[in-house]
Amino acid sequence: MTKLKWGMIGGGEGSQIGPAHRLGAGLDGAFEFCAGALDHRPDTGRAYGQTLGLAADRSYGDWQEMLAGEKAREDRVDLVTVATPNATHFEITKAFLEAGFHVLCEKPMTMTVEEGEEIVRIAKSSGRICAVNYGYSGYSLVRHMRAMVARGDLGAIRLVKAEFAHGHHADAADADNPRVRWRYDPAQAGVSAQFADCGIHALHMASFVIGQELKSLSADTVSCIASRELEDDAMVNMRFDGGAVGRLWTSSVAIGRQHGLTLQVFGEKGGLRWAQEQPNQLYWMPLGERLQVIERGEAGLSPEADRTTRVTIGHAEGMPLAFANIYSDLAEAIRAAKDGRPMDPAADLYPRAEDGLRSMAAVFAVAESGKADGQWTDARPPMFR
Structure with a gap:
């Protein structure tokens, strides 16, 4: 099978996310x-691209040069990944979509709801x-959770609890560290820091697994380090369109x-619990029965889990493999x-x-609700109301 052609914007030498994308895109041999x-x-970008094996005429100096160069080629790339700073996502994604390219954009997709729409x-x-x-x-057991919910194993979903909490910005002495400072600067990060950076991952996963979209929310946001203009901690109460309630920290x-x-997902017939740092185990508690541990790769799981299991049972699954499952989905779609067919x-x-848009609407709703002492706020994009 002929490989699909793939290009990347951003993700250069020293990037946190670039290697994960290159590993994920190349894992199955679907993309070149x-x-x-x-x-x-x-000059740095051109040189680094060539060290990774790109031809000199396709190791571009900037995204505009890449857009012009690829548009002119008969063997243009099939998919472009945008892994640049947040404020550039909209402009680059828009330009490549309008030029006829498929795009995978890092989150957040845009900086405003209007751009998302x-x-x-x-x-x-x-x-x-x-x-x-x-x-x-893309994690296998996350997809199995979704399948279990969809086929009714948990019954009606009552409650979903999501967390994405770390302590890597807890040192007040880091206030002037440029790698940290920009995240809490409204001029660079927008209206939200921690929720826009990590909270939207937890929100997307909750919505993805339970198959319901966020309707409204009430947020308590705080800057625990007083010098920060944007929040470094948020607790969000949520209501979903299928009747579930949510709690997100x-x-x-x-x-x-x-x-x-x-x-964690709790339904009328059972509950599920999964953690990204232990991705091989999914804890399943059917109502009135004993706790069960579902292992990634074991027999009898859902087609969604089977398709995304890449290493044998008992071996560790990691983030690049989850990324690879997203790229595998996109290769199949293309x-x-x-x-x-x-x-x-x-x-x-x-x-x-649409998921990127819903996330951005939630970011603005959290910011608005946080400033209004937790007032319940419509979290849907205008085009979906």
């Missing part, structure tokens, strides 16, 4: 890394895929927590479109532009 504009410094409309009118990298939804000052992404339903789970 063909083009990139990897650094905001043109525009991306949704452009993706729809162009017929191009616009995916958003909520990569944790996100923090960057929780000393002792490392990554801290966890999800090939199905090219072949004029339906895509595999077990692969039709990649996060869409």
Whole structure:
């Protein structure tokens, strides 16, 4: 099978996210890394791209050069990943969608709700895929949780509890560290810091697993380190459109927590618990029965879990493999479109532009509610009300 062609913007040398994307995109052999504009410094980006094996004429100095160069090629890339600073996502994603490229954009997809709605409309009118990298939804057992909820194992969902709390920004002495400072600066980060950075991952996972969309929320936001203009801790109460209620805690000052992404789902017939730092185990408690531990890779799981299990049972699963599952979904979607056939339903789970838009609407609702002492606020984008 001919490989699809893949390009990347951002994710250069020293990037936190670039290697995970390159590992994920290349894992199955579905994509070939063909083009990139990897650094905001043109010469540095060109040089680094070539060290990764890009041809000199496809190792670009910036995204505009890459757009012009790839548009002119018959063998243009099929998918472009946007892994640049947050404020640039909208402009780059919009330009590549309008030029006919499929796009996977890092979160947050945009900086405003209005920009998010525009991306949704452009993706729809162009017929191009616009995916958003909520990569944790690629974990095998997260997808099995979704399948269990969908087939009714838990009955009606009553409550979902999500957390994404870490302590890596807890030192007040780091206030002037440029790697930390920008996250709490409204001029660079927008209206929210911790919720926009980590909370939306927890929110997306909750919505993804229970199959319900957020309707309204009440938020308590605080800057535990007083010099910060934006929040470093938030507690959010939520109401979903299918009747479930939600509780979400996100923090960057929780000393002792490392990554801290966890999800619990409680229905009328049972409950589930999963943690990203122990991704191979899913805890399942059926009503009136004993606690069960579901192991990733064991027999009898859902098609969604089977398709995304990459290493044998008992071996560790990690974030690049979760990213690889998102890329595998996208490869299947692109090939199905090219072949004029339906895509595999077990692969039709990649996060869409609509998910990115809903997340941005939630970010603004949290900011608004936090300033209003927790007033309940409509968290839906205007176009979905």
